[in-house]
Amino acid sequence: MISSQSFPARCLRRLPALALAAALAAGCSPRTNLATVVAQAETTPIPHAGDAADDPAIWVDRHDPTRSTIIGTDKLGGLAVYDLAGAQIQYLPDGNMNNVDLRADVLLGGQPVALVTAGNRSTNHVAIYRVDPATRMLVALPAELAPTIEIYGSCMYRSAADRRVYVFVNSKDGTVEQWELLAAGERFDAKLVRTFDVGTQTEGCVADDQLGRLYIGEEQIGIWRYGAEPGAGSTRTLVDSTGAGRLTSNIEGLALTDGPNGGYLIASSQGDSSYALYRRGDNTYVGSFAIGASASSDGVSATDGLDATAASLGPRFPHGMLVVQDGANDGGNQNFKLVPLEALPLR
Template sequence: MRRDVTAIVRRRGAGHDGGRPAPRRHRAHGPAIAHSGVAHLLLAVALARGLAWPAVASQAEAASLAFPAAADARVEEERPEANFGADPGLRTDGGGDPEVRSYLRFDVGGVAGRVSRATLRLYVAAGGETADGPQVYRAGNDWREADVTWNDQPAPSGAIVDDAGAIAEEGWLELDVTRVVDGNGVYTFALFPQSGDGANFHAREADYPPQLVVATGDDRGGGPLVSTPTPPPGSGGDGAAIRASVETTPVRHGDDAADDAAVWIHPTDPGRSAIVGTDKLGGLAIYDLAGEELAYYADSTPNNVDLRYNFPVGGERIALVVTSDTDTDSLRAYQVDPATRELDDVTVRPIDVGIGVAGLCMYVSPVSGRYFAFVGDSSGTVQQWELFDDGTGKVDAAKVRTLSVGSTTEGCVADDGTGDLYVAEEDVGIWRYGAEPEAGGERTEVDAVGGGHLTADVEGLAIYYGGDGGGYLLASSQGSDEFVVYERRGGNAYVTTFSVTAGAVDGVSHTDGLDVTNAALGVAFPNGLFVAQDDRNGDDNQNFKLVPWDDIARAASPPLAVDTGWDPRRVGG
């Protein structure tokens, strides 16, 4: 459906504030608009003068600034050499129609403190509604409003930032761009269509110019400009809802097939890092950071997966991936080829562990530098196997320890810095053991099902590494569709709980395996990444959801740490 975007300009009517149509309380995502008449008028004056307008902050250290677009323009596939920078309308359209995209650039300055929320606001023109609004991407800043065309438009970078969904006419559309706005700087946003039902917006030349509202400190949206609910005192941010930004291609098998994931970090180009995900009914998949499947290995039925760097084999140091194969009750080992992001099987033999394997995690001893894999089963047995080069450039293993946890266990994670092993006993809670083979069976309860913060089953575990022993232990509380965060150091004190809800992609439910990394993974995930298996992926097969770590950190109260300094690629080297 195509519309003439020039028809949207300067539509006025009776009973309007300051001679302009009163914006409706409509949004795709983000906080509700709550302008008073005075604030609305002052904001309009500030934006007309090209100034940032400070919203009234609830605390002295918190503030919100609304920045006008410094440049905006649409580009049209049908007229690839035409420039529309001076037009008063922005538009997205696609599907069976020639595609139309729009670009907006903002110059952000005067922001002090941590950005707690950033919202891109667009006024939907009369007749500009759509059943499926645009997706937002970050894009390069090397374009000029007066010159940009379809042929030389800036390329989008990274994953989808937000997705508008259905929007109504004559109201403000709000898009959450928090994860790509981290302070002062220049920001370009690209609006890409998702259907042939086009959408029209006011450009900066029209009555209601686009805005970028940046909230800092404890202000998640500001006073009269934007308002958001405040957690009750002492809540600690429990139950914070985070939105997934990327999902992987569904696994190739239906039913309960996807299970666990591990993040592999590229040695020289973090933007080319990958996710290794298990399809436990038939194979192992490799995904890029946009969620696209790069490779699939239908050689086993892997339940869990983990990896470590710098494993010595064949005179080289490799990134070693290990899986638990439920069909043969054995361990499988693979080498990552950084040039192709593909896997090579380097197992010398089927490493039969003698129990019905399910859970698996790896460990590099900070004491000896030796590499280990832990495997668990439905009886509560956990075995520790040492991994080594068999002398021919292949990987073999020998059992060095057995633990009796009590009942079904799958999720586990070992801390390469502290030497701790965490095991999830599904119906009971989380236990902390020593990870060294000589540590024995002594254990400490971290948290419990029922009387603690967990709801059975307790599934995947992962560690977010920070500097100086800091960081977090994360657990999947599968029965409540939530994730629980604990301190990594000390007694693993409870920190917060969060869930992953629908955003640019659908939310996360009933998670089995998960992984997290603090590492900066290029423009897509510059402050780390959280990955979780999703049990109910709409009408599709199960898959994995990707969430920027800084989104999780920012939602907690007080915020969690964001520390990209620790490099897992140095462990074992």
């Protein structure tokens, strides 16, 4: 999934943070003034070799944030759950999971649960789970969400107006479907409420529950902002683009996080192994950064999915965390890298 504009992954994987800036200036990337951060931890590699790891989601344990977890997709086999040290505590071989998302406090059977959705490309449906807060494990829920399109990417949205929960599903031909999740006792049904066309291949998406927005990465073109409510239609605004913009195709993972100045949108610019930051409110570009190597972790290249939280997660990540997929993990299968949120050039 790397374009001809990309630079070798070795430019990032083995370079410490200080050396990375010099390498980038020497021609490994067209980006200038690129900030560099390092990961504080990394997860156990995904069980399958090759291009397998894809997208993470962060579950925050509000009662004891140190017990928070990372849920990561294995697009060749299932879902993995990791603790904040990166150790795998669960693996579900449930199919080729591509993207994963989570919303806390969704009512199921009259009780609030942390709801997890993942696009299962083996069965072409959206798998639905809840997090068991006692064990931190995922528990599969009976559900019926089978898109009419071939599923590729997916993400969740909860309306601030009426608390209804939706899943957006997109396909390689650019079609997007919006499905409303309907709790029926201890299970979920789903209803198709909207369909629109982005244009060409999409995958990464993220919805802003507070502002009612949906961001979608059209991989070769740019990041689009749509309304997230079912009646929003196909009206859209271009946030940033490849070519004359600040992104290098493919445009992959998208995430939102709270923070100064209203919070941020974070995008994976996969073609040059960098990440772009935008203000959450007006989507003004803030800057870009890369993740270099440290004494405890190799650097990161060719990221697919990512997620972020500004919640304090205890001593390891007191100000929040960014989790990114690493497309070329040194010495093993692909995995996920964990970066302190305060290390990012947020301003």
